[in-house]
Amino acid sequence: MNGVDLKYKRYLLALGLLALSTSLLAALAPRHPDAQHPASESAKIDEDRTGPTADQQKMNPSDRAITQKIRKSIHHDRSLSRYGRNIAIFMQDGKVTLRGPVWSEQEKGNLGAKAVSVAGQENVSNQLEVAPSK
Numbered sequence: 001m002n003g004v005d006l007k008y009k010r011y012l013l014a015l016g017l018l019a020l021s022t023s024l025l026a027a028l029a030p031r032h033p034d035a036q037h038p039a040s041e042s043a044k045i046d047e048d049r050t051g052p053t054a055d056q057q058k059m060n061p062s063d064r065a066i067t068q069k070i071r072k073s074i075h076h077d078r079s080l081s082r083y084g085r086n087i088a089i090f091m092q093d094g095k096v097t098l099r100g101p102v103w104s105e106q107e108k109g110n111l112g113a114k115a116v117s118v119a120g121q122e123n124v125s126n127q128l129e130v131a132p133s134k
Helices: 002-028 060-075 105-117
Strands: 088-092 097-103 124-130
Touching: 060 088, 060 097, 060 105, 097 105, 105 124
Parallel strands: 097 124
Antiparallel strands: 088 097
């Protein structure tokens, strides 16, 4: 009986390892986009935009300090919407780019003014977009 149990356990172990390796390979396999299911609008890259992206952003101390000052002034302003509090701030060689949705033109101007007060008018590119009302 002991020999049969051992043989049975070896088969189960082999089957288990086969199932595990197959599932791991399936999870790691690259997925190709399907022509019938195009990417959603939010996932598409907007090719018309110019300016820095997060991966191009350098982390030198002066840029980091400016970003922290702008972020801190945004954080302390309780009148901003959730959108306004979560805008993207890109810094590259002293130039600030603001991106993301905001609720109103007033909020867009308010956020732009905060960046201008820290970095200066000539160093700020306000690319914030007013979100359409629902």
